[in-house]
Amino acid sequence: MSVIAVLASDGVPGPQLTTPGLVFGTACREHPGLAYEVRLCAAPGLRATGAPGSLRIDTPFGLDGLADADVVLVLGHDGHRDDPPAGVTAALRAAAARGSRIAAVGTGTFTLAATGLLDGRRATTAWRHTEELADLHPRIEVDPLGTVVEDGPFLTTAGIFGGLDVCLSVLRRDHGRRVAVETSRELITPLHTSADDVRDTIDREVTESVGLEPTLRWMEANLHRPLTVPDLAAHARTSVSSLTRRFHAHTGLSPLRYLLRARLNEARRLLTETDVPVERIAARTGFGSPAALRRHFRALTGTAPRDYRRAHRECDHGGSCEEAL
Structure with missing residues (x-):
């Protein structure tokens, strides 16, 4: 039996709290060979769900419920800019060290990011908070358009429909696309x-x-x-x-994600094959401003457009490409 530990902090959105049980319970009911245990685990300080319609809640597990979990789901919550509640960082790091998969829903990505486990990896969060995540955690490659982003044992999601997207992704990885699709159809009929x-x-x-x-x-x-x-x-x-x-x-890819990649590919071509100024490249590739081009370009390549152009010019003139790039 796979154990899904759902970690809830104070102000958790109600739909995120109930969605995991709904998804994995439906999958088990419709596919008798499947077995999941969904544990609701309280982070220190959990009192109620977030507004509107806040409800006081109590859960049967605390952080101890993560100890033998196969998957840990870190839910969004109020105050996501604050440091994680006491003990949460250590519990998540321990789960990762044991080989557990860890998924974060919406602003739960901020909690996971605070542990350092996402440094050097791709991740996403609720779309209105992606720039904030990139500012607070510059070592994370923030995907501004991703719905579910998987990097190694970590999944992060924009939190669509209370985390339905990431729960179905876990189900697909465990039991294949057919089971995930059939479960989705059963839930959304x-x-x-x-x-x-x-x-x-x-x-x-x-x-x-x-x-x-x-x-x-x-x-x-x-x-x-x-x-x-x-x-x-x-x-x-x-x-x-x-x-x-x-x-x-x-x-x-989604249409917007494909569009972003196409714009970045064209920007790279113009940087390496032409002398068009960066300001004009931003306009010709639809980024609207040089600042927007620089932000997206750095997220993709790890370097600024001008540095990228200079590095390729050094390669073309016999320099060490490995050192330049």
């Missing part, structure tokens, strides 16, 4: 078939039969424009939901 459902099905079939190549080429030719997912969907003549599914199937 349409109550009726509407015209929108039918149109979405037709859109998906058309998009999958035609392919994304025309839209990808159009997008890469228009990187300077402030493109949105609805813009891409309109070009592909499909719905946003169908376009998003197709992007994941075709590229492994």
